[in-house]
Amino acid sequence: MEKIFWNGSALLAPVPPVLVTCGTAEQANIFTVGWTGICCTHPPMTYISVRPTRFSYEIIRKSGEFVINLPTTALVKAVDFCGVRSGRNTDKITACGLHLLPSEHGDVPLLAESPVSLYCRVTEIKPLGTHDMFLAEIIGTAADSRYVDSKGKLNLQQSGLLAYAHGEYFALGRKCGAFGYSVQKKKRTNKK
Ligand SMILES: Cc1cc2nc3c(=O)[nH]c(=O)nc-3n(C[C@H](O)[C@H](O)[C@H](O)COP(=O)(O)O)c2cc1C
Numbered sequence: 273m274e275k276i277f278w279n280g281s282a283l284l285a286p287v288p289p290v291l292v293t294c295g296t297a298e299q300a301n302i303f304t305v306g307w308t309g310i311c312c313t314h315p316p317m318t319y320i321s322v323r324p325t326r327f328s329y330e331i332i333r334k335s336g337e338f339v340i341n342l343p344t345t346a347l348v349k350a351v352d353f354c355g356v357r358s359g360r361n362t363d364k365i366t367a368c369g370l371h372l373l374p375s376e377h378g379d380v381p382l383l384a385e386s387p388v389s390l391y392c393r394v395t396e397i398k399p400l401g402t403h404d405m406f407l408a409e410i411i412g413t414a415a416d417s418r419y420v421d422s423k424g425k426l427n428l429q430q431s432g433l434l435a436y437a438h439g440e441y442f443a444l445g446r447k448c449g450a451f452g453y454s455v456q457k458k459k460r461t462n463k464k
Contacts, residue, residue, distance in 0.1 A: 282307070286435035286442060289351050291341040291386065292320060293372065294331045296379045300372055302364050303328045304355030306436050307403060308340065316410040318392055321403035327360040332406060336394045337378050340410075341386035343434040345443045350385075351434065352441070377412030387431040389414040 289306050307321035318340065322329050332338045343351045350368040357364055365372060372381035375391050382389035391412035398405040419427050435442045 283438065285437035287437075289343055289355070289434060289436035289441065290320075291343055291347065291351060291354060291383055292328065293339045293341060293381055293383055293389075294328050294335065294337075295381075296335075297372065297374060297381050300365060300381050301328050301331060301359035302354050302370065302383070303359065304351050305340075311407070317395075317407065318390065318410055319405050319407050320392075321400065321405045323403050327358045329404070332394065333397065335380070337380050338392050338394075338406070338408070339375065339380045339382045340390040340392060341383035342388045342431075344385075344387060345432040345434050347385055348434055348441050373414075375412065375414065382414055387416045387419050387428060387433075388426075 287306050288308065289304050290308055291302055292305050293300060293302050295301050303326060305320045305322065308319060311317050311319055320338065320340070322332070328338075350364075350370060353368055354364050357367070364370075371384035373384045375382050375389070377391040378393075380391065382391070390410045391414070392406075392408035393411050394406050394408045396405075396407040398407060415426055416431070419431055421427060429447060433444050435444055
């Protein structure tokens with residue numbers, strides 16, 4: 273197998289191109305973030321890396337809070353639009369026909385159209401270069417009840433989650449495994 277070697281690059285893929293809401297119900301903004309992930313389970317911690325030139329940067333720095341809203345294929349146009357237009361001169365929420373809902377966990381509204389929203393409180397801002405990393409604790413989760421079954425289990429397969437890889441958007445493909453399945457013992461069937 274032959275490899276071609278390049279300099280270091282931001283080529284981790286796929287990532288979720290999340291819609292981040294910030295501000296308050298009266299003065300909300302939304303923008304797209306691809307540089308995000310989970311970095312601790314307990315306490316649940318995440319990060320978003322944001323260029324200081326973004327309109328949202330100062331809003332989040334001042335309030336110390338933001339909401340990560342998971343994107344779906346139905347939201348792909350909004351994901352792109354919110355990532356190429358600024359809240360400085362565009363009301364992106366109205367322009368995209370999006371709806372906000374109050375959160376139980378703080379002042380930042382969440383995106384009604386998103387299947388899962390994570391309410392985040394900033395713990396540290398780390399300048400890295402082009403982007404500053406907002407490290408944050410996830411203090412609350414809101415899930416669309418359509419995807420929560422009678423046993424309280426969240427099933428995201430039907431929500432149509434969106435992925436971003438090397439400048440392009442993709443719908444998730446078919447399920448091909450589940451956590452730990454490679455070492456799971458096969459269920460025994462009672463043969464008489
Ligand atoms: C798919 C995609 C991913 C993006 N990821 C990031 C990111 O991780 N960090 C960032 O600062 N900007 C990112 N952007 C760019 C911002 O979303 C964009 O500059 C936006 O207009 C900022 O909005 P604002 O000025 O209202 O804050 C991304 C854009 C797109 C389309």
